[in-house]
Structures are given as structure tokens and as C-alpha cells.
Amino acid sequence: MKTLDKGVCAPKGFHAAAVAAGIKKPDATRLDCAMIASDAPAAVAGVFTTNLVQAAPVRYCREACERGVARAIVANSGNANACTGDQGYADVLATAALAGRLIDAPPEQVCVCSTGVIGVPMPMDRLLRGVEQCAAKLSDQNGGDAARAIMTTDTVPKEIAAEIPLGAGAVRIGAIAKGAGMIAPNMATMLCFITTDVAVDADNLQSLLQKAVAISFNCICVDNDMSTNDTALCLANGRSGVSLLPGTVDFERFGDALNEICLSLAQALVRDGEGATKFIAIIVSGAATDADAKRIAASVAKSQLCKTAFYGQDANWGRIAAAAGYSGARFDPAGLDLHIQGVHVLAQGQPTAYSEADVQALMKAPEIEVRISLREGAGAATFWTSDLSLDYIKINADYRT
Amino acid sequence: MKTLDKGVCAPKGFHAAAVAAGIKKPDATRLDCAMIASDAPAAVAGVFTTNLVQAAPVRYCREACERGVARAIVANSGNANACTGDQGYADVLATAALAGRLIDAPPEQVCVCSTGVIGVPMPMDRLLRGVEQCAAKLSDQNGGDAARAIMTTDTVPKEIAAEIPLGAGAVRIGAIAKGAGMIAPNMATMLCFITTDVAVDADNLQSLLQKAVAISFNCICVDNDMSTNDTALCLANGRSGVSLLPGTVDFERFGDALNEICLSLAQALVRDGEGATKFIAIIVSGAATDADAKRIAASVAKSQLCKTAFYGQDANWGRIAAAAGYSGARFDPAGLDLHIQGVHVLAQGQPTAYSEADVQALMKAPEIEVRISLREGAGAATFWTSDLSLDYIKINADYRT
Numbered sequence: 001m002k003t004l005d006k007g008v009c010a011p012k013g014f015h016a017a018a019v020a021a022g023i024k025k026p027d028a029t030r031l032d033c034a035m036i037a038s039d040a041p042a043a044v045a046g047v048f049t050t051n052l053v054q055a056a057p058v059r060y061c062r063e064a065c066e067r068g069v070a071r072a073i074v075a076n077s078g079n080a081n082a083c084t085g086d087q088g089y090a091d092v093l094a095t096a097a098l099a100g101r102l103i104d105a106p107p108e109q110v111c112v113c114s115t116g117v118i119g120v121p122m123p124m125d126r127l128l129r130g131v132e133q134c135a136a137k138l139s140d141q142n143g144g145d146a147a148r149a150i151m152t153t154d155t156v157p158k159e160i161a162a163e164i165p166l167g168a169g170a171v172r173i174g175a176i177a178k179g180a181g182m183i184a185p186n187m188a189t190m191l192c193f194i195t196t197d198v199a200v201d202a203d204n205l206q207s208l209l210q211k212a213v214a215i216s217f218n219c220i221c222v223d224n225d226m227s228t229n230d231t232a233l234c235l236a237n238g239r240s241g242v243s244l245l246p247g248t249v250d251f252e253r254f255g256d257a258l259n260e261i262c263l264s265l266a267q268a269l270v271r272d273g274e275g276a277t278k279f280i281a282i283i284v285s286g287a288a289t290d291a292d293a294k295r296i297a298a299s300v301a302k303s304q305l306c307k308t309a310f311y312g313q314d315a316n317w318g319r320i321a322a323a324a325g326y327s328g329a330r331f332d333p334a335g336l337d338l339h340i341q342g343v344h345v346l347a348q349g350q351p352t353a354y355s356e357a358d359v360q361a362l363m364k365a366p367e368i369e370v371r372i373s374l375r376e377g378a379g380a381a382t383f384w385t386s387d388l389s390l391d392y393i394k395i396n397a398d399y400r401t
Numbered sequence: 402m403k404t405l406d407k408g409v410c411a412p413k414g415f416h417a418a419a420v421a422a423g424i425k426k427p428d429a430t431r432l433d434c435a436m437i438a439s440d441a442p443a444a445v446a447g448v449f450t451t452n453l454v455q456a457a458p459v460r461y462c463r464e465a466c467e468r469g470v471a472r473a474i475v476a477n478s479g480n481a482n483a484c485t486g487d488q489g490y491a492d493v494l495a496t497a498a499l500a501g502r503l504i505d506a507p508p509e510q511v512c513v514c515s516t517g518v519i520g521v522p523m524p525m526d527r528l529l530r531g532v533e534q535c536a537a538k539l540s541d542q543n544g545g546d547a548a549r550a551i552m553t554t555d556t557v558p559k560e561i562a563a564e565i566p567l568g569a570g571a572v573r574i575g576a577i578a579k580g581a582g583m584i585a586p587n588m589a590t591m592l593c594f595i596t597t598d599v600a601v602d603a604d605n606l607q608s609l610l611q612k613a614v615a616i617s618f619n620c621i622c623v624d625n626d627m628s629t630n631d632t633a634l635c636l637a638n639g640r641s642g643v644s645l646l647p648g649t650v651d652f653e654r655f656g657d658a659l660n661e662i663c664l665s666l667a668q669a670l671v672r673d674g675e676g677a678t679k680f681i682a683i684i685v686s687g688a689a690t691d692a693d694a695k696r697i698a699a700s701v702a703k704s705q706l707c708k709t710a711f712y713g714q715d716a717n718w719g720r721i722a723a724a725a726g727y728s729g730a731r732f733d734p735a736g737l738d739l740h741i742q743g744v745h746v747l748a749q750g751q752p753t754a755y756s757e758a759d760v761q762a763l764m765k766a767p768e769i770e771v772r773i774s775l776r777e778g779a780g781a782a783t784f785w786t787s788d789l790s791l792d793y794i795k796i797n798a799d800y801r802t
Contacts (some may be wrong), residue, residue, distance in 0.1 A: 050727070051723060051726040051727045052725075052726040052727070052731070052732065052734055053722045053723055053725065053726030053727075053734045053737070054726075054734070080719070082719065082722075082723075083719060083722055083747065083750060083751065083752060084751070084752070085750060085751035117719065118717075118718075118719025118720070118722065118723065119718060119719045119722075119747070119752045120752075304705065304789075304797075305797055308793075308794055308797035308798050309797065309798070311794065311798050312797070312798025312799055314798065314799075316519075317519075317520060318481070318483065318484060318518065318519025318520045319519070321454050321483075321484055321519065321520075322452060322454055322483075322519065324453075324454065325452040325453040325454030325455075326451070326452045326453070326454075330453070331453065333453055333454045333455075336454070346484065346520070349454075349484060349486060350484065350485070350486035351484060351485070351520045351521075388705075388794060389794065390791050390794050390795070392709075392794075393709055393712065393789060393790065393791050393793075393794060394791070396705075396706055396709035396710065396713070397709050397710065397712050397713025397715065398713055398715070
């Protein structure tokens with residue numbers, strides 16, 4: 001897998017554009033409206049928030065994914081178009097209609113995604129002007145702009161692209177994502193747009209995407225709040241001329257690459273988590289099942305007290321043991337082992353004679369590894385999380401003001 | 402119900418004492434060891450953490466409650482005696498043995514409770530000396546000292562006592578509690594000791610206590626981390642000469658008083674939550690079931706983003722709607738109504754034309770009321786929570802250092 005430039009424009013036949021449409025701030029200095037378009041109809045797959053309170057664009061994109069064909073994605077930041085009622089849905093339809101007309105595609109082949117503040121009507125005049133401007137400047141040079149345009153409290157854009165050599169020829173995958181806050185497992189508060197020039201039908205694309213999301217975006221946590229707008233979309237336009245069929249080596253190899261790309265973006269979201277000063281991996285093994293291992297990893301990754309201790313660079317393993325204990329997974333506490341930064345701090349449920357000073361010193365690293373081992377079976381899982389810092393509170397106490 | 406002084410010593414036949422035993426700090430300036438004793442064997446009931454990782458005293462107290470008879474409670478702060486293995490359990494037995502000898506009671510009738518740091522061996526020499534000193538100074542004047550001795554990061558002691566006029570005569574209930582951090586529903590990280598001079602058997606006392614805990618300590622939240630040591634104990638020594646029998650008006654009246662006392666202490670824990678600047682009630686009605694209402698109330702009460710918005714005095718109802726939506730309760734978002742401080746901000750899933758400035762002004766109050774109404778049925782529940790502040794992070798990033 002060879003790294004490429006150009007993000008979502010790396011695969012053949014994809015173009016992008018982004019403009020400052022004035023949705024984040026009326027004075028329009030920050031990119032906040034993006035378009036990604038394929039020059040041929042693409043198979044489309046999507047994974048969405050499981051929140052009952054879903055933004056209008058999420059409800060709309062679900063339907064687009066059920067039809068299985070898309071030509072473009074229009075996305076804005078600064079306004080989530082959530083809790084906006086019938087008008088919110090009508091606004092999505094109007095956005096898709098305009099974008100479809102501009103790129104000569106049926107409106108129902110235009111996906112529309114939003115992220116930002118909940119409960120504020122979309123400023124449609126500004127959004128539609130932004131869509132017009134995007135359509136006029138679509139190019140394969142603007143992948144980076146699209147990555148920047150979907151940022152909210154993100155401090156850095158997240159994009160990645162790679163070429164995957166398959167038996168039948170090389171294909172490309174490009175992707176951008178945004179996250180930072182409201183990042184909870186199932187799924188993160190995030191948008192992720194993936195493009196690829198492989199040829200694959202929508203059903204198989206859906207199953208590949210679901211697998212990739214399960215081990216990436218569904219295994220990260222910043223603040224446990226599941227948003228109303230989470231969306232991961234993947235468009236496959238077939239322009240490489242290489243077809244994927246399930247059961248083949250190529251199918252598996254492509255799936256591995258997609259997993260790797262999603263994992264890389266998911267980890268980038270955690271690294272850029274709101275106020276984050278640490279990147280923490282919670283690695284669980286020896287659980288009765290993989291599901292139990294995931295419960296334990298998630299419980300520790302989500303624990304406010306563990307996350308605050310990571311921020312304080314405190315190897316407070318008692319909080320980790322407590323969070324494992326209330327995870328809902330069954331295990332014998334007498335078989336619990338904990339390693340923090342490679343130091344064995346708890347052996348079969350009892351503290352070891354480790355040096356507190358040594359572990360404290362290791363906790364100063366920007367990346368922390370917590371290993372939790374049980375003696376129940378072969379279940380394993382890993383979660384990635386950020387610490388809970390003073391800056392997280394400052395960012396979120398003032399988000400709307 | 403008439404308020405009394407003397408806390409756990411208000412009921413007849415209960416005495417208490419507390420000393421600075423040097424468990425919190427070796428220089429022994431803060432009370433950290435307490436004893437509460439009844440001059441007659443008392444029925445005992447207990448509710449405990451459901452965490453799989455349970456401190457040694459919790460495992461021990463469960464057994465005491467199964468036997469149903471207790472003479473005393475010994476409690477310390479500064480050390481949780483959790484994750485301390487076989488030695489931890491042996492230390493509990495040694496503590497109970499000494500206390501039993503000192504007050505002339507069988508050791509298995511002495512409950513032992515601990516709260517504080519996890520994973521540090523109990524300094525037994527200091528604890529046992531503290532127990533000796535407590536036994537020597539038991540008096541009905543020391544209820545307040547006992548309340549102070551169980552504090553960890555609490556900033557104020559929590560105690561309450563009342564006289565309840567029953568048909569067969571007056572009885573008294575006294576109670577102390579500690580909390581502040583690791584406060585999650587089911588149950589809070591807390592200790593609560595309740596004394597009463599009513600005569601009731603252990604089974605009925607257990608059912609009364611469970612009901613009281615369900616609507617009080619299990620409906621509060623500070624930080625969602627369930628501790629290894631949560632314990633609520635109730636001792637009923639019968640010294641009032643008034644007996645309680647199930648199915649009677651007196652039984653119900655006593656139950657109501659116990660509920661009220663537990664609720665008052667639970668709310669006091671939230672008010673004194675680590676770093677808390679606000680006390681927030683989340684009141685849910687119109688859910689399909691009470692259980693669904695509790696799910697929604699708990700989800701909002703636990704949401705890091707909602708709690709941070711409360712701290713920021715921001716009426717960010719989008720986060721409240723989102724937290725309701727991911728609670729796991731089923732409801733139609735189109736029937737969702739939200740009131741913040743009495744202002745109707747969301748009506749049937751859509752924002753009202755409320756004045757943001759008015760709500761912001763109301764959010765400056767120290768107590769916030771959030772009402773969530775659905776159109777699913779008659780299910781209702783209330784949760785109480787604190788805000789998530791900069792001070793919470795400061796307190797918990799440095800707890801052990």
C-alpha cells in the first residue's frame with residue numbers, strides 16, 4: 001500500500017472543491033462548504049449514527065445509500081441541521097436539487113452531510129451560494145480544501161490516500177474525516193468521506209465499510225456523547241477498471257486496506273480530540289469473548305476518572321480496575337493483570353512492587369499504553385481514547401458563545 | 402417529620418466517635434477513623450456496589466448483612482482497601498475482631514467500611530490504634546465527628562436526623578454519608594450509614610433500604626465511575642420500643658421518611674460533587690415506562706457534554722436532545738419537548754422562538770431544572786447531577802499526588 005497525495009481526489013475520476021460560505025461565521029473567512037464529485041455514477045455505502053435523534057441529512061443519506069448509487073457529496077460545517085424539523089429536511093432536498101442540477105446528476109444521487117451546532121435553521125441562501133461556487137471550481141487539486149471545510153473544533157485536517165496493488169491492477173482509496181468532540185463509540189461524532197476507483201457493487205461495499213467502521217471509528221472515544229450527525233460514506237466509481245468480487249484475494253486485500261485507512265483516520269480523530277494532550281490505547285486480552293473484551297476496553301476508554309488521571313499523568317490503576325469491574329463483562333477479579341506503559345502494576349488482582357516513580361516518568365509520554373489481561377478466554381479488543389483536560393472543559397463550556 | 406440534631410446518634414442507643422488515625426496523612430490532623438455502635442444488637446441491611454472489582458470490606462459487609470445482625474460500624478477514609486488481595490480481607494477481619502472485643506460484641510457483628518485510594522495496603526497499626534481510641538470515646542455527641550471522618554474529597558460533612566411520629570409512638574432515623582467523586586448511578590461512590598431505633602426484622606429493613614436507595618443514591622451522578630467500595634448500611638436497634646410490620650400504615654410512613662432522608666443525603670452528595678458549581682435536576686415524563694424515563698434521565702445526567710454546557714451556563718439543548726436520543730430508550734423524536742429553567746426551548750422536536758438571552762440569564766442560577774417530555778406513555782423519573790468544571794479536572798488529575 002503506497003501513500004498518495006490529494007486525499008479524496010487521489011482515486012481516478014473524483015474532484016473536489018471547498019469555499020467559505022459564511023455558515024460558520026457570516027464574515028466568511030473559514031472554509032465551511034465542500035463538494036466531492038465523481039465523474040461517473042458510483043456505488044455508495046454508508047454507516048450512520050444510531051442516535052434516535054437524527055439530523056435531517058442523516059435521514060436523507062440513509063435513503064441514498066439504500067438506492068446504492070451516488071455521484072456527489074455536499075457537506076457543510078458550522079450547522080448540523082439537526083432538530084430542525086420539516087424545514088431541515090426540505091433544506092437537504094433543496095441542497096441536493098441544486099447540486100444535482102449543477103453537476104448534471106439526478107438529485108437523489110447527491111449525498112448531503114452537515115456538522116456543527118444543533119437546532120439552528122440552516123442559512124440556506126449562504127449554503128446554496130457555497131454549493132454553486134464549489135460546483136464551479138471542482139478539481140482534483142482540492143482534496144485538502146475539502147478536508148479543511150468539514151472541520152469544526154478540529155485543529156488539523158485529516159486526510160489520507162493510498163494505492164493498493166491488487167492482482168487485477170492498482171486501485172486507489174482516498175479519505176477525509178472530521179471529529180474532535182462528541183466522539184463516542186457507535187459511532188464517533190464525525191464525518192468521514194471515502195472515495196475509491198475500484199468497481200464493486202453497493203452491497204459488497206456496504207459490508208466492507210461496516211467491517212472497517214467496526215474496528216476503527218467504533219473503537220474510539222473522546223467524550224462518550226453520540227452525535228446526531230455521524231456519517232461515514234464510501235463512493236466507489238469503478239474508474240480503475242478493476243473489479244472486486246467477494247471471496248477473492250483481491251477482495252480481502254482491498255478490505256484490509258480500507259480497514260487500515262479507517263483506523264488511521266480514527267486514530268487521527270482521537271489525537272486531535274478536544275483538549276487532548278495524550279493518545280491512549282486500551283488493549284484487552286484474555287476475556288471470555290471479543291464482545292466482553294470490547295466492553296472492558298470501552299469502559300476504561302470512556303471513564304471520566306481514568307481520562308482525568310491520564311491527563312494528570314497519574315498511573316492510577318485503581319480507576320482502571322474499577323472501570324473494568326463495572327463494564328458489564330463477567331470476569332474473575334482475581335485473574336486481573338494490568339500493565340501501564342509496559343510496567344506490570346497489578347498481578348492477579350493484587351498490586352505488584354513496581355516503582356511509582358518509574359511509572360510516573362513513563363506517563364509523561366504523549367502516547368500511553370494500558371494492557372488489561374484476564375484469564376477467561378481468548379477474547380481481545382483495543383480501544384483508543386484521549387485524556388480529559390482543562391482545555392476540553394474550556395472548549396465545551398463555551399462552544400456556542 | 403421533625404428534624405433532629407446529632408445525626409447517627411439521634412436514635413436511642415447509638416453512640417459514635419471519630420479520631421485522626423493518620424490514614425489520610427501520617428501526620429494525623431484530619432479525622433479519618435469512625436465508629437458507630439448500638440448498645441443492643443440491631444437488625445442490619447446493606448446495599449453495595451455492583452462493581453465486579455469489590456473492596457475487601459464490601460465482600461465482608463455483604464456477609465454481615467446476610468446474617469442480619471450488627472452491633473457496630475467501623476469506617477475509615479484515606480484508604481479503600483480495594484485490590485489488596487487476601488491481606489486486605491485479613492485486615493478487615495482483624496479490624497472487626499478488635500472492635501468486637503472492645504465493645505463486647507461478636508466480631509461478625511461489626512461492619513467494616515473503607516473509602517479512599519485503591520490498591521494501597523491498609524496501614525493496620527494506625528487503623529487499629531484509631532479503632533481503640535474510638536471505642537474509648539463513644540458518646541451520643543459525636544455524630545458530627547463521624548460524618549467528618551468519612552469525608553474524602555467532600556468539602557462539607559453530610560448528616561441528617563429526624564423524628565417520625567408513627568401510630569405506635571415516635572421513632573428516630575439518623576444518617577451520614579460521603580461522596581463527591583466516583584459517583585455513578587448503581588450506585589454512587591459513597592458510604593452511607595443509617596441508624597434507627599425502630600424495631601424491624603432484617604428482611605423488611607433490607608427491602609425498605611433497597612427502595613430508598615433506588616430513588617435516591619441510584620438516581621444521582623457526578624462522574625459515572627462506579628466505585629469498588631459503595632456501601633449503604635442501615636442498623637435498626639429497636640430501642641424505641643416501636644415495631645414495624647409490613648402492610649401497616651406505620652411501615653409505609655417509616656418507608657417514606659427513610660426515602661426522604663436518603664434523597665436529602667443523595668442530593669447533598671451531588672451539591673458537593675467534585676468541582677460542582679451547579680445542581681441540576683433532570684426530570685423526565687411521558688416515557689413509555691419508568692425504566693425508559695430513568696434511561697433518558699441518566700443519559701443526560703451522565704453526558705459529559707451536557708455537564709460541561711451546564712458549567713458554561715449554556716442552554717445547549719441540542720446536547721440534551723442528543724443524549725436522550727442515545728439513551729437506549731425508544732421514543733419518537735417528533736414528540737420530544739424540552740424545558741430549561743421553565744423556558745420551552747424544543748416543542749415536538751423543533752426549536753421554539755425562545756429568547757436565548759433570557760435562558761442564558763436563567764442558567765446563571767446555582768440550580769438548573771431540565772424537563773424532558775415525551776409522548777409515549779406515563780413513565781417518569783428524575784435524576785440529579787452536577788456540572789463538569791475545570792475544578793473537577795484539577796481535583797482528579799492530582800488526586801493521588
